[in-house]
Amino acid sequence: KAGVTQTPRYLIKTRGQQVTLSCSPISGHRSVSWYQQTPGQGLQFLFEYFSETQRNKGNFPGRFSGRQFSNSRSEMNVSTLELGDSALYLCASIREDQETQYFGPGTRLLVL
């Protein structure tokens, strides 16, 4: 089985721009979670989607949004980028019957 795919792997943007990150979960998995990882704040939960519905949301401003498509692929969008949004964004594909989350390699976003 193919693992979790995240695209792009690296991204450079400037302040004020917006960005869209993509995540393709493992075939058969219907849940996807997103996390932000920074040196200062560590790993923080952004949101979770199950069957195209947002099931949980972390404590991030409204500039951070996401969605899930019928094929379980998910996207997250960050609008009006700030320097502090520079981070590794990790997507996890969830096998619910085993309580296991499989993480992708992440998208490293640098905001200049």
Added chain:
Amino acid sequence: AQSVTQLDSQVPVFEEAPVELRCNYSSSVSVYLFWYVQYPNQGLQLLLKYLSGSTLVKSINGFEAEFNKSQTSFHLRKPSVHISDTAEYFCAVRKPGGGNKLTFGTGTQLKVEL
């Protein structure tokens, strides 16, 4: 709400020596507990998990962790480390039911030296 404390930010150890990475959690309800490992420039890999049952859980690469409810701890141990174990280790908790939100600790950098 749940929280996780990893008391050591860095743990240096010589190859073939034993190691313990400490994890304490706080929660008003029962939780599931996890250890993840992150190698440089990679995502997180699940090392082991405690959901219920036996309080001692083991991974295929020699790590083990013991759930201690009274001390609210889930320390990770390995009797003999290898250079390839050098990585960052994250302890995480999740509340059963209601979704899959993980709350992570700040991580422990394990550095194995020759």
